[in-house]
Amino acid sequence: MGEFKGFLKYDRKKQSEEDLESRIENYDAFQHRFCNDDASEQGARCMDCGTPFCQTGTGVGKETVGCPIGNYIPEWNDLVSKGQFKEAFERLAETNNFPEFTGAVCPAPCESSCVLSINSDPVAIKGIERTIIDEAYKEDWVKPRTPNHRLGTRIAIIGSGPAGLTAADEMNAWGHKVDVYERDMKPGGLLRYGIPNMKLDKEVVERRVSLMEDAGVRFHCGINAGVDLTYEALDEKYDAVIVATGARKQRDLKLEGRQSRDIQFAMDYLTEQIKYQFDEIDAPSISAKDKQVVVIGGGDTGADCVAMALREDCKSVFQFNKYDRLPDAVKGNPFWPLEKKEFKLDYAHAEYEKKFGVEPRTYGVQTMGYDVDFLGDLKGLNTQVLGEESLNGLSVEDQERYFKADLVLLSIGFEGVESELPKAFGLQMDNNKIAAAEDDYRTSRQKVFAAGDSRRGQSLVVWAIKEGRGVAKAAHKFAVQNKMFYKSS
Ligand SMILES: Cc1cc2nc3c(=O)[nH]c(=O)nc-3n(C[C@H](O)[C@H](O)[C@H](O)COP(=O)(O)OP(=O)(O)OC[C@H]3O[C@@H](n4cnc5c(N)ncnc54)[C@H](O)[C@@H]3O)c2cc1C
Numbered sequence: 001m002g003e004f005k006g007f008l009k010y011d012r013k014k015q016s017e018e019d020l021e022s023r024i025e026n027y028d029a030f031q032h033r034f035c036n037d038d039a040s041e042q043g044a045r046c047m048d049c050g051t052p053f054c055q056t057g058t059g060v061g062k063e064t065v066g067c068p069i070g071n072y073i074p075e076w077n078d079l080v081s082k083g084q085f086k087e088a089f090e091r092l093a094e095t096n097n098f099p100e101f102t103g104a105v106c107p108a109p110c111e112s113s114c115v116l117s118i119n120s121d122p123v124a125i126k127g128i129e130r131t132i133i134d135e136a137y138k139e140d141w142v143k144p145r146t147p148n149h150r151l152g153t154r155i156a157i158i159g160s161g162p163a164g165l166t167a168a169d170e171m172n173a174w175g176h177k178v179d180v181y182e183r184d185m186k187p188g189g190l191l192r193y194g195i196p197n198m199k200l201d202k203e204v205v206e207r208r209v210s211l212m213e214d215a216g217v218r219f220h221c222g223i224n225a226g227v228d229l230t231y232e233a234l235d236e237k238y239d240a241v242i243v244a245t246g247a248r249k250q251r252d253l254k255l256e257g258r259q260s261r262d263i264q265f266a267m268d269y270l271t272e273q274i275k276y277q278f279d280e281i282d283a284p285s286i287s288a289k290d291k292q293v294v295v296i297g298g299g300d301t302g303a304d305c306v307a308m309a310l311r312e313d314c315k316s317v318f319q320f321n322k323y324d325r326l327p328d329a330v331k332g333n334p335f336w337p338l339e340k341k342e343f344k345l346d347y348a349h350a351e352y353e354k355k356f357g358v359e360p361r362t363y364g365v366q367t368m369g370y371d372v373d374f375l376g377d378l379k380g381l382n383t384q385v386l387g388e389e390s391l392n393g394l395s396v397e398d399q400e401r402y403f404k405a406d407l408v409l410l411s412i413g414f415e416g417v418e419s420e421l422p423k424a425f426g427l428q429m430d431n432n433k434i435a436a437a438e439d440d441y442r443t444s445r446q447k448v449f450a451a452g453d454s455r456r457g458q459s460l461v462v463w464a465i466k467e468g469r470g471v472a473k474a475a476h477k478f479a480v481q482n483k484m485f486y487k488s489s
C-alpha cells in the first residue's frame with residue numbers, strides 16, 4: 001500500500017500544462033509529467049483496495065472497465081510512492097510495451113474504475129504511468145529488446161500502428177525475424193498521422209521505432225500490401241502474417257452538396273496538417289485558416305480538429321453534437337466502475353473557450369443539408385434541433401437553425417476496414433471488420449492473423465496494444481509449431 005490513509009491526506013493533482021493562450025501558437029505537446037515527488041504523493045493515494053478494478057480490463061458494451069492490458073497498477077503505485085521508479089518501470093514494462101503512448105493519450109478507463117472514484121477523486125494513474133516511463137527514458141533504463149537467439153522463423157506484419165508495433169516488439173524479442181510493411185512513408189499508424197502532435201509528440205513515436213530497429217525489427221515503408229505485395233509473395237517467405245491495418249473507412253454524411261471541396265473528412269484534414277508540420281508535404285489542400293469551420297461530430301477526433309483549426313488561426317469553430325449536454329461534474333461516480341457521465345471540457349474546448357470566450361460545442365444539433373452555391377463553394381449548413389433538453393421551450397421555427405460555414409469537417413466515426421487488402425488476401429469479413437476469433441486471432445486463411453482496429457473496429461491505443469500482445473502469442477505458437485513439424489517430417 002502506498003501510504004496508510006494517504007488518500008485522506010493528499011488531494012488528487014493534475015499534471016501541469018502549458019498555458020491555454022500561448023500553446024495554441026504552436027503544435028508542441030502541452031502536457032508535462034509529474035515531478036518525482038508529486039508522483040510519489042499521488043501514488044500514496046492508492047488504497048490497495050484488494051479488488052483492483054483498475055487493472056481488470058474488460059469491455060462492457062462499447063465501454064471499458066479497468067486497464068485492458070492489465071497493468072499492475074496498485075503495485076507500481078506502491079513502488080512510486082516509495083520512490084522506487086526503476087522497479088516501477090520494470091513492473092510496468094511487463095504488461096505495457098509502450099507506456100509512453102498510453103501515458104500521453106489513453107482516456108484512462110482505469111481511473112473511472114478506481115475504487116476511490118466511487119465517492120472521491122481517483123488516483124492519477126495515467127499521470128503516474130507517464131512519469132514512470134519518462135523517468136525511465138531520462139535514466140536510460142529503456143533498452144532495445146534484442147533477443148538472445150533467433151528461432152529461424154520469419155514473420156510479416158502489415159501495418160505499423162500500435163497493434164502492429166506491439167506484435168513486432170513481442171515477436172522480435174522472442175527470436176522471430178520480423179518485417180513490418182507500412183503503406184505510409186513512416187511507421188506509427190494513427191500515433192503518427194492521426195493523433196495531433198499536441199497530444200502525442202512525434203519524437204516519442206520515433207524514439208520507440210528507433211529502439212525497435214536497434215533490436216532488429218525491419219520497417220519497410222511506402223508499401224501498400226495487397227497492391228505492391230501479394231499474399232503469395234508473403235506466403236512463400238514468411239511463417240506467419242499478421243494484418244494490423246486499422247479501420248480507416250470513414251463514415252460519410254451524404255446530403256445534397258456533399259461533393260463540395262469545402263466538405264472534408266476530419267482524418268484527411270488531421271493527417272495532412274501533421275504531414276505539413278513535419279515537412280512531408282509542401283502545402284495542405286485542406287486548411288482552416290481564416291475560415292468559419294463546422295466540425296460535425298462531438299467525439300475526440302472532432303475535438304482534435306478544433307485544436308488544429310485553432311492553431312491554424314481559424315475565424316470560428318462550431319462542433320456539432322447530436323446529443324444533449326451532459327450534466328455538470330459532481331464528486332463521486334454513480335456509474336462506477338464505468339466512466340462517469342458528466343460534462344467535460346476537452347483540451348481543445350478549453351483552448352477555444354480561452355480565445356473566444358465560449359466553448360465551441362453546440363448540442364442537440366442534426367445536420368439536414370449543406371448550402372453549396374453553383375460554383376461548389378460552401379456557404380453554410382441547415383440544421384434541426386434534437387434532444388429533449390435542447391428542444392426545451394423552443395418554438396417550431398426556432399427548431400431550425402442555419403450556421404454559416406466555409407469548411408465542414410466530418411467526424412462521425414469510422415465504418416470499418418478498407419476493403420482492398422482483405423479482398424486481395426482473400427480474407428473473410430465480419431461486419432466491416434476482418435473476421436478473426438478473439439482467442440486465437442486467426443483469420444479465414446491459414447497462416448494469416450488479424451489484430452487491432454482491423455479486427456475489433458475503431459477503438460483505443462490501449463486496446464490495440466492488448467491485441468498486439470495477444471496476436472503475437474497466437475502467431476508465435478503457430479510459427480514455432482509449424483517449424484517443428486516441418487523439421488521433423
Ligand atoms: C484522429 C484520431 C485521434 C485518436 N486519438 C486517440 C487517443 O487520444 N487515445 C486513444 O487511445 N486512441 C485514439 N484514437 C484511436 C487509436 O488511434 C486507434 O484505435 C489505434 O491507433 C488503432 O491501432 P491499429 O494499430 O489497429 O491501427 P492504426 O493505428 O490505424 O494503424 C494501421 C496501420 O496500417 C497501415 N496500413 C493500412 N493498410 C495497409 C496496407 N494495405 N499495407 C500496408 N500498411 C497498411 C496504415 O497506414 C497504418 O499505419 C484516435 C483515432 C483517431 C482517428
Ligand code: SF4
Binds near residue numbers: 067068069106107462
Ligand atoms: S494504459 Fe490506460 S487504462 Fe491502462 S493504466 Fe495506463 S492509462 Fe490506465
